[in-house]
Amino acid sequence: MSSARRLNLDAIETSLRGVQTNFSVINSTLSTPRDPLSDCVLERLMLGYRQVDALLAAGVDPFAPGSSKRILELNVLVLCGAHQALRGECTKLVKATGQRFYETGDGGIEALVDWVRSMQGESIWRRAGSAYIHLLSQPQLFIEGNHRTGALIMSWMLARAGKPPFVLSVDNAKAYFDPSTVAKNSRKHTLRMILERPKLVKRFADLLKQESEREHRLG
Numbered sequence: 001m002s003s004a005r006r007l008n009l010d011a012i013e014t015s016l017r018g019v020q021t022n023f024s025v026i027n028s029t030l031s032t033p034r035d036p037l038s039d040c041v042l043e044r045l046m047l048g049y050r051q052v053d054a055l056l057a058a059g060v061d062p063f064a065p066g067s068s069k070r071i072l073e074l075n076v077l078v079l080c081g082a083h084q085a086l087r088g089e090c091t092k093l094v095k096a097t098g099q100r101f102y103e104t105g106d107g108g109i110e111a112l113v114d115w116v117r118s119m120q121g122e123s124i125w126r127r128a129g130s131a132y133i134h135l136l137s138q139p140q141l142f143i144e145g146n147h148r149t150g151a152l153i154m155s156w157m158l159a160r161a162g163k164p165p166f167v168l169s170v171d172n173a174k175a176y177f178d179p180s181t182v183a184k185n186s187r188k189h190t191l192r193m194i195l196e197r198p199k200l201v202k203r204f205a206d207l208l209k210q211e212s213e214r215e216h217r218l219g
Contacts, residue, residue: 003160003161003162004056004059004159004160004162005159005162005163005164005217005218005219006053006056006057006217006218006219007052007053007056007159007165007216007217007218008215008216008217008218009050011213012046012049012165012167013042013046015167015169015216016037016042016045016046016167016168017042018169018170019037019170020036020037020038020042023036023037026170026173026174029173029174030173030174030177030178030181031177031178031181032178034177041078043081044077044080044081045078045148045152047077047081048077048078048148048152049152049155051074052074052155052156052159052165055070056156056159062074062153062156063113063116063117068101068109071101071109071149071153072097072098072109074149074152074153075097075141075145075149076094078145078148078149079097079144080093080094093143093144096143097142097143100141100142101142105139106188107138107139107140107141108141111134112134112135112141116130116131119131123205124158124161124163125163125204125209126201126205127157128154128157128158128204128205128208129154129200129201129204129205129207129208130201130204131150131153131154132150132151132154132183132204133183133197133204134188135149135150135153136150136183137183137184137186137187137188137193138184138186138187138188139187139188146184147184151166151167151168154166154208155167158208158212159217163208163212163217164212164213164214164215164216164217165212165216165217166207166212167212167216169211169213171211172211175203175207176207179200179203179204179207182200183200
């Protein structure tokens with residue numbers, strides 16, 4: 001897509017470092033406390049953003065037929081990193097995640113791809129937010145790392161459409177984590193989710209539109 005924007009990786013890391021430094025203060029405001037943003041988690045999340053940037057540079061659509069392994073790779077990066085020695089320690093997790101990822105049913109990648117396609121008439125803000133909610137709600141797409149991988153997928157969708165990526169910051173952390181907890185604790189296609197989804201999609205769409213920083217993209 002000609003309007004796609006590359007990522008400003010230095011600015012993204014600066015924002016994440018700010019969250020790391022202020023995490024205890026952020027945590028005190030959340031409805032459900034989160035684990036601290038450790039150096040290891042942050043570094044692997046940056047590997048994910050670099051991979052998103054590479055996908056944008058190459059014009060690769062991970063939702064296109066035959067490309068879903070790119071989405072799976074984002075999850076492996078945030079959980080296991082890129083070093084082959086460390087990935088060896090994640091062998092069981094990677095195998096189990098792959099099996100779950102390709103399962104048919106509400107929790108697999110096919111269902112997510114179908115969901116994203118069903119949102120084509122919506123704004124990019126609503127499409128990205130809705131994809132994130134679908135991925136995060138039960139059954140989740142991945143065994144672990146759904147929040148981080150979901151943020152990367154939203155970032156790719158937004159940047160491909162010429163918008164700033166989603167990057168966690170001190171200012172947007174509560175607006176991101178609190179509705180994420182609601183989505184995580186909801187099950188796809190239940191009455192509760194049918195009632196909650198419109199409000200959740202609006203909250204995430206507003207977050208992505210209002211809190212995304214232009215400094216996180218190049219150009």
